[in-house]
Amino acid sequence: MATNFSHLVLLLATIQSTIAAVTFTVPEHTHFGGYRYAPVDPAPVGISFEFFAFPSYFTNVSATNQCLSNWKDLTGAWPPIRIGGTTQDRAQYDSRTSAYVVYSVSNPSDAPASLIFGSSFLTLAGSYGGSVVVGLNRGKNQVQNTIDAAKIAVLEVKNLLAIELGNEPEYYSRNGQPIASGGWSPAIDAASQNNWDILVGSAVDKKPIIQAGNSNDSPPTWGAAELIATENATVKQYVKTYAHHNYPGGSVTSLMSHKGISSNLHIFDADVAAALKEGKPYIFGETNSVSGGGAAGVSPTFGAALWTMDYVLRATYSNISRTYFHQGTVGNCQYCFWGRYSMGAPYYGAYAATEFLAKASHLTALDDGSSNYAAYVSFDSAGAPLRALLYNSDYFSGSGSRSSQSFELRGLTGSSLKAKRLTADSAQSRVDQGGKVSFGGQTFTDGDCTIAGSKTAESLAVSGGQTTVTLKASEALLVYLQ
Secondary structure, eight states, X not given: OHHHHHHHHHHHHHHHHHHSOEEEEOOSSTTOTTOOEXXXXXXXEEEEEEGGXXXXXXXXXXXXXXXXXXXXXXXXXXXXXXXXXXXXXXXXXXXXXXXXXXXXXXXXXXXXXXXXXXXXXXXXXXXXXXXXXXXXXOXXXXXXXXXXXXXXXXXXXXXXXXXXXXXXXXXXXXXXXXXXXXXXXXXXXXXXXHHHHXXXXXXXXXXXXEEEEEEOSOSSTTSHHHHHTTOOHHHHTTEEEEEEEEOOOSOHHHHHOHHHHHHHHHTTHHHHHHHHHTTOOEEEEEEOSSSTTOOTTTXXXXXXXXXXXXXXXXXXXXXXXXXXXXXXXXXXXXXXXXXXXXXXXXXXXXXXXXXXXXTOSEEEESSOSSSSEEEEEEEOTTSOEEEEEEEEOOOOOSSSOOOEEEEEEESOOSSEEXXXXXXXXXXXXXXXXXXXXXXXXXXXXXXXXXXXXXXXXXXXXOBTTBEEEXXXXXXXXXXXXX
């Protein structure tokens, strides 16, 4: 009797989990329906390479070029890259060395405490087909050395988008950086940044050329609005973009929560508005799930892949033009999208987001960010709906019953649509530990990032301008509207 009762309770719970559909209406055109619309960069998803590790990624990691090329195949443009991080403020330029980088560590998994780099480092950066942001040293307070490097960057990096002058300056004092030896604060840093912007910008004779900001602490302190308020017209003419770093952290459950993602991104609203008021893009110049190379129990999981996907879309919706996901030390990086020998689950989320945004001019969010259920629509250059993406951020650990949620899409045309599902056995699935993650039935091959398997497209019946689909907990669905 007790067993039958338990089965009944389970059945009722399952029915309840799928019975109440969340409903979203697809606008027939951009700027219709009372929604807010954001422009989409031609290549909004990028990669940030830790400064000292950059040459290794491009010369010793076979997957790098293919992983980037996979996104190019979707968008038609190479993804943007940024070269920087903690070790950019430990690195000094040396024109005498022919090596990319020179440093010594006791353990290959360590980052160097100091290093030098030569012009070949920047020549390598210049061989990349997409836009490049190069981060240079401000912490050592040797401006002429930085100017010398900047001049070579301008000469060698044909797709140079911007130069950063220092990384996460709020930590200069605690890290013993010479530039902070006489005291350090947001106001002192702002004065330093402004001075260096003019010195370096005028030395390389480029306007605009500086990616300003580059802090990690949550705004408003150390944020773009605070920095912009200190800039005069001379400084502003050298600024190309304003950037901030962001590592939300937390558990898998909190990280992948759509409500949590939306809340996290609202922290940057005032800074984004301040940058846009100046006519400058605002970007996440370095970001990932958990700082310090990631957390083993969070960063390599499928839940982090779902966070990556939703985070990109919500950031773009928040007028954050580009999002650069950080790749740290090769072989010692929990949040990395790929390595020498295995893929990381988060790459799947980045790929899904890239495909959703590919060749779109705008996107909108159909939800208000207050629940676990998300819906986005991207639009083509003519303003017509291009794709929809649905996300069920309910957490599934892999044990017990897996709930599901119905999504009803309205405002559709035609009699059927195709869709691709981003799924895994659970939010805890890890590709690097043999877990199965797939997007449209396909996977990315360990070691070389090639696409494997046959694409599986689901067919959705449309009746009366609407369709209903079911997403299991910790799943997403990309729906093609054209």
